[in-house]
Amino acid sequence: MTQSHSHKRDALARRFRTFIDPDFVIADEETMKPYECDGMSMFCEMPLLVVLPETVAQVQEVMRLCHREGIAVVARGAGTGLSAGAMPHADGIVLSLARFNRIVHIDPLARTARLQPGVRNLAISEETAQYGLYYGPDPSSQIACTIGGNVGNNSGGVHCLKYGLTVHNILSVEMITIEGERVVIGSDGLDSCGMDLLALITGSEGLLGVITEVKVKLLPKPEKAQVVMAGFDDIQNAGDAVGGIIAQGIIPGGLEMMDSYAIIAAEDFAHAGYPKEAAALLLCEVDGTAEEVQEHIEAAESLFRSFGATSIRTSKNENERALLWKGRKSAFPAVGRLSPDYYCMDGTIPRGQLAHVLLEMEKMSKEYQLRVANVFHAGDGNLHPLILFDANVPGEFERTEAFGGAILTLCVEVGGCITGEHGVGIEKIRYMTTQFGDLELAQFNAIKAAFDADGRLNPGKGVPTLRQCQEYRALERKPAKVEA
Amino acid sequence: MSDQTARLIEQVNAAIADGQKLNITGAGSKAFMGRETDTRHAAVLDLKDHTGVVNYQPVELVLTVRAGTPLDEIDAVLAEHNQMLSFEPPRYAAGATIGGTLACNQSGPGRPWTSSVRDQVLGIKLINGKAEHLRFGGQVMKNVAGYDASRLQAGAMGTLGAITEVSLKVLPRPAATTTLTQAMPLADAIPFMNQRAAQPKPLSGACWLDGSLYLRLSGAASAVDATAHQWQQQGAQVLDADSSARFWQQLRDHQLDFFAGDAPLWRFSVGPTEPNPDLSGPWLIDWAGAQRWYRGDEAMSDMERLATRAGGQVSQFRGGDRHGDVMHHQPAALRQLQQRLKHAFDPNALFNPGRLYSWM
Numbered sequence: 001m002t003q004s005h006s007h008k009r010d011a012l013a014r015r016f017r018t019f020i021d022p023d024f025v026i027a028d029e030e031t032m033k034p035y036e037c038d039g040m041s042m043f044c045e046m047p048l049l050v051v052l053p054e055t056v057a058q059v060q061e062v063m064r065l066c067h068r069e070g071i072a073v074v075a076r077g078a079g080t081g082l083s084a085g086a087m088p089h090a091d092g093i094v095l096s097l098a099r100f101n102r103i104v105h106i107d108p109l110a111r112t113a114r115l116q117p118g119v120r121n122l123a124i125s126e127e128t129a130q131y132g133l134y135y136g137p138d139p140s141s142q143i144a145c146t147i148g149g150n151v152g153n154n155s156g157g158v159h160c161l162k163y164g165l166t167v168h169n170i171l172s173v174e175m176i177t178i179e180g181e182r183v184v185i186g187s188d189g190l191d192s193c194g195m196d197l198l199a200l201i202t203g204s205e206g207l208l209g210v211i212t213e214v215k216v217k218l219l220p221k222p223e224k225a226q227v228v229m230a231g232f233d234d235i236q237n238a239g240d241a242v243g244g245i246i247a248q249g250i251i252p253g254g255l256e257m258m259d260s261y262a263i264i265a266a267e268d269f270a271h272a273g274y275p276k277e278a279a280a281l282l283l284c285e286v287d288g289t290a291e292e293v294q295e296h297i298e299a300a301e302s303l304f305r306s307f308g309a310t311s312i313r314t315s316k317n318e319n320e321r322a323l324l325w326k327g328r329k330s331a332f333p334a335v336g337r338l339s340p341d342y343y344c345m346d347g348t349i350p351r352g353q354l355a356h357v358l359l360e361m362e363k364m365s366k367e368y369q370l371r372v373a374n375v376f377h378a379g380d381g382n383l384h385p386l387i388l389f390d391a392n393v394p395g396e397f398e399r400t401e402a403f404g405g406a407i408l409t410l411c412v413e414v415g416g417c418i419t420g421e422h423g424v425g426i427e428k429i430r431y432m433t434t435q436f437g438d439l440e441l442a443q444f445n446a447i448k449a450a451f452d453a454d455g456r457l458n459p460g461k462g463v464p465t466l467r468q469c470q471e472y473r474a475l476e477r478k479p480a481k482v483e484a
Numbered sequence: 485m486s487d488q489t490a491r492l493i494e495q496v497n498a499a500i501a502d503g504q505k506l507n508i509t510g511a512g513s514k515a516f517m518g519r520e521t522d523t524r525h526a527a528v529l530d531l532k533d534h535t536g537v538v539n540y541q542p543v544e545l546v547l548t549v550r551a552g553t554p555l556d557e558i559d560a561v562l563a564e565h566n567q568m569l570s571f572e573p574p575r576y577a578a579g580a581t582i583g584g585t586l587a588c589n590q591s592g593p594g595r596p597w598t599s600s601v602r603d604q605v606l607g608i609k610l611i612n613g614k615a616e617h618l619r620f621g622g623q624v625m626k627n628v629a630g631y632d633a634s635r636l637q638a639g640a641m642g643t644l645g646a647i648t649e650v651s652l653k654v655l656p657r658p659a660a661t662t663t664l665t666q667a668m669p670l671a672d673a674i675p676f677m678n679q680r681a682a683q684p685k686p687l688s689g690a691c692w693l694d695g696s697l698y699l700r701l702s703g704a705a706s707a708v709d710a711t712a713h714q715w716q717q718q719g720a721q722v723l724d725a726d727s728s729a730r731f732w733q734q735l736r737d738h739q740l741d742f743f744a745g746d747a748p749l750w751r752f753s754v755g756p757t758e759p760n761p762d763l764s765g766p767w768l769i770d771w772a773g774a775q776r777w778y779r780g781d782e783a784m785s786d787m788e789r790l791a792t793r794a795g796g797q798v799s800q801f802r803g804g805d806r807h808g809d810v811m812h813h814q815p816a817a818l819r820q821l822q823q824r825l826k827h828a829f830d831p832n833a834l835f836n837p838g839r840l841y842s843w844m
Contacts, residue, residue: 109678110757132682154628161625167635168603183817188795189753190774191589191639193811194840195822196602199635203628220684243543249566249656289685292707348624350544380625381544420626428629435629439616443829447631450824463630 009048012071012093016051019061024052024099035094038079038086039141042343042397043426047074047088052096056174056182056212062095063210064180072459073178075206077118077149080141082344083425085153085205085461092459095210097148103127104213111218112171112188117148117211121155124216133218136163139421140332148211154203156421158254158328161379162287163219165421167202174213175201178452186215200447205423206458208451222287225253226297227321230304231278231311235259238280239354241307242378245284248303250296253287255379259358262331262373262386269334272327275311282309282378283328285321328375332386335373339388343400347411348382348420360410361385368403370396382420383411409434424462430472432464441469487550488534489617489648495529496615496646499834506834508642510552511579514588518641520806521838529646529835531583537561538649539623546606546623548651551583558582562654570598570655575737583647589639592736593689593700596681596756596771598655602638609649610637613830623651636825642836643844644829658688658702662712663728664720668697670760670767677772678757685711689732690772693742698723700732735770742768742777748804750787752776754796761790777801788812809842819843 013027026032027049037044048071053059066073072092079086088094100116103123107113108131113124121142125134138157139145145155151173156165163169172186186198201208232238238257245252258266258274258281267274274281282304286296297314304312315321327334336342349357358374365372371388385407389400408418408431418424418431432441444463448455464472499506506529509515534552541547542565549558555573562568572592573585584590586608591600607621610633620633637647668676673692680699681687686707689700699720701708712722723731734740743749747765756773765780778787784800791798797812804810814822819841826833826844838844 107757109675109682110755111678111682132684154632156626164599164603165626167632168599177817177821181817183815183821185818187753187797188755188758189797190595190771191600191602191753193639193797193799194814194818195640195644195825196589196635196638197818197821199602199632199638200825203632208631220682222684246543246545246656247565249659251655288703289707289710291710292686292704295704295706348622348626350541350546350624352541352544377626382626415622416624417622417627417629419629420624421628423628424630432629435622437619440618440620440630443612443616443618443633444630446828447633447825450821450828 013049015065016049016062020051020053020058024054026050035076035079035088035096038076038081038084040082040084040087040425040427043084043087045088045090047090047092047094050094050096052099054099056176059095059176059210059212060180060182062093063176063178066093066456067178067180070454070456072456073210074458075152075210077146077152078120078144080145081149081153081425082346082422083419083427085423085425085458087426089459097146097212100148100212106131108133110188111220112215113218114213114215115147117151117214118146121145121147121150128218129221132221134221135216136169136219137166140329147214147216151202151211151214152204152206153421153423156382158256158377160377161255162251162253167199169217170198170202171215171217173198173201173211173215175209175211177209178457182212188215203423205425205462207448207462208457222253224290224293225285225287225321226293227283227285227315227324228297228300228304229274229313229324230282230284230309231275232280232282232308233278233310234308235280235358236355237308238282239351241282241304241309242351244303244307245300248299250286250299252284252379254283254285255377256283256328257281257376257378258328258331259374261371262335262375265334265338265373266327266331269337270327270330272323273313274327278310283324331375335386335388339371340390340392341388343387343389343404345385345387345404345407346382346419346422347408347416348380349411349414349416351378351381353414353416354378357383357410357414361407364403364406368399370400370403377420380420381416405431426461429461429464429468430475433469433472438466438469442466486533486535488531492529492531492534492611492646492648493615493617496611496834499527500615500832505837507836507839508587508646510581510584511554511577513575513577513580514584514590516576516802517588518839519810519842523837524839531646531648532579532581534648542567545654546651547654548623548649549582550649551647552581554579554581555585566657567654568657569604569652571595571601571604572598572736573601582650586637586647586650587640587642593691593732593770596774597688602635604653605634605638605650606653607651608634608637608647610645610647612645613832613834617648621651625653641840643826643840645835660705660708661688661700661702661728662708663689663723663731664699664701664712664715665723666697666720667695668692669695670769673697673769674760674773675757681772691735692769693740698731700728740768742766742779745779746803747779748781748800749802750778750780750782751799751801752778752791752794752796754791754794758794761794784808784810811841814841
């Protein structure tokens with residue numbers, strides 16, 4: 001670090017310490033270290049400072065100071081994001097909302113909860129279970145990730161097809177603008193007059209403002225949930241069976257698919273009783289009233305049989321249901337055991353393209369000489385290929401990135417998108433030009449400027465500048481050479 | 485079925501060149517909404533012939549249509565595959581289109597349970613004020629790349645541009661539907677509806693009108709029957725199928741007697757459990773208390789006070805003097821953000837000047 005950088009850091013820390021508890025203004029390298037990355041640890045950067053304010057007034061003061069001085073602000077929740085969206089900026093501060101961890105109010109009759117942004121996703125459902133209610137979106141990181149981060153990423157989970165994403169499950173947010181002004185977007189009603197700013201803020205990856213409170217909708221906990229596991233010896237059959245369920249008029253609470261690689265890894269790890277010889281496995285959860293679940297489970301079983309399922313097992317009790325899910329929920333770490341590192345991708349495709357996409361990926365796997373396992377939110381078309389690699393082998397991460405990029409390009413080619421739920425962050429920013437044209441990206445930049453004209457909020461993430469676009473397009477014309 | 489994109493872009497270009505304002509219209513079924521302005525009937529950007537299904541994949545639950553496509557036509561296409569627009573878009577007059585439905589954010593009685601048009605939009609195409617034809621979102625359920633410029637249009641009433649194409653998530657029709665009614669005073673009905681909504685039952689409508697509560701159940705036949713039976717035991721009566729279908733359709737399209745006549749119609753979007761304000765005119769409560777309709781001559785400022793107290797907002801939906809603002813006022817900071825967004829999409833302020841707000 002240069003001396004002037006160090007001076008700048010110390011001078012700034014002194015100013016923050018005039019209004020934030022000095023213990024919560026972190027300026028030493030050692031204590032800042034854990035903030036250098038989020039869940040996407042391949043991308044790291046040390047910030048100028050980390051501040052952890054405790055009140056909304058302090059957040060406003062932080063924003064005012066940074067706005068005046070032209071300092072970049074990167075807001076951070078639990079740091080579980082998978083696109084380096086919370087990676088610090090070298091000349092900016094990290095604004096951690098970790099101390100905003102209070103459930104402000106639960107209204108069981110209106111079925112809402114007012115939350116500070118640092119409340120953990122799972123804590124909402126745990127706290128509201130006493131009223132027979134829960135919060136719908138359940139990203140895999142729900143034990144740790146926060147509701148503020150969920151808003152920033154429009155987080156999903158395994159129940160999206162039926163219960164929607166974050167954008168469908170929140171009523172309002174309190175946001176601090178770049179100028180330090182406090183605004184409330186949305187209301188206790190289901191809609192508000194004017195443009196839908198709530199939708200615009202949701203999924204904006206911290207580029208438009210800093211969320212300081214969220215009001216979420218709560219759902220009545222279904223009377224019953226039951227899961228059918230079906231093994232198939234052919235991926236195409238499994239894919240067709242997913243379509244068959246939908247065509248039957250059933251919207252499952254969760255509908256997940258795993259390929260052979262993921263099945264074996266998950267079974268070795270969780271001993272859930274998955275058929276290790278299967279080419280594809282479906283987990284279909286039906287929830288609702290006791291009568292509805294019985295009706296739909298019977299329909300699903302017979303439908304899977306008609307699509308050629310080679311094995312079928314239906315949970316008979318809550319323990320068995322939890323066990324069947326355990327394999328799926330531990331699929332990422334399970335696959336991780338097969339390899340020193342893995343890289344989780346996140347494209348969405350039209351479901352009908354699944355077999356084609358998996359086949360293409362198999363070819364790429366050979367071409368890039370990297371193994372890939374697939375976990376798929378089959379209900380909503382969100383594909384998570386896990387590329388296995390070893391970061392200690394020179395050039396292997398670069399090859400992994402290139403493989404990942406080729407997968408995202410394929411997703412766009414078949415009518416899908418580059419990210420279903422993990423966000424763009426830094427990780428996928430160069431692929432924005434694959435999904436969007438220059439005019440759309442220019443419009444996105446104009447939206448950004450409406451909130452943050454100088455580009456101080458989470459700079460370098462989410463939406464490429466027009467200059468970056470030109471660079472990325474030039475790269476697209478010269479694809480990275482894969483070394484055999 | 486016709487693609488009018490080239491004509492529409494040309495017309496926007498001409499308007500830019502001439503410094504002309506443009507009023508976006510479809511079938512005109514929602515012409516009564518928004519403000520009355522001097523330029524309101526000047527030049528029209530007409531999308532009603534820009535129609536047709538672009539793509540429909542029943543198994544994907546995704547439909548893409550041109551913005552001028554009438555809702556009735558969409559219903560017919562979806563019905564062939566036993567699917568529907570789950571948000572039950574209202575038809576205030578014949579020909580109502582999907583583009584207008586999104587721009588005005590109009591959803592029917594099932595909205596708290598079966599979602600809104602805003603919720604089900606997956607992507608759009610839009611001509612902005614620079615005559616650029618842009619594509620946002622996509623045709624898949626999960627897509628978090630870029631800002632959600634598609635849902636941003638819901639309620640913007642065309643101020644950001646002309647929506648030319650809409651991709652939507654569609655859903656299977658429920659296998660069974662039953663309506664239960666019971667007599668109940670308004671003050672009791674509001675908490676009661678919410679208690680019902682807090683139970684894990686297949687509720688898909690909760691409305692109160694003229695001393696009667698109407699609860700609709702939709703879903704698997706076994707679930708609907710069992711719940712109806714249980715609630716009958718607790719004092720509700722089953723409405724016959726024809727009356728049931730008619731009631732929810734007339735509620736959706738504002739054809740009930742409550743909506744007739746010239747008295748101004750106010751729409752409150754508020755916290756569902758809030759006690760109802762004490763006013764002299766009649767009320768209709770929908771969305772289990774989250775959407776409330778009121779008829780009467782009142783001052784906008786008084787109504788705003790009541791709506792704010794109930795955690796929400798009010799709009800002067802139909803009738804009355806419409807030269808002032810008819811939508812709930814925006815705090816200064818939100819007003820400024822929306823003006824900047826307007827400028828970002830429509831720098832020459834071509835589209836629907838003053839229709840949404842006097843300052844927009």
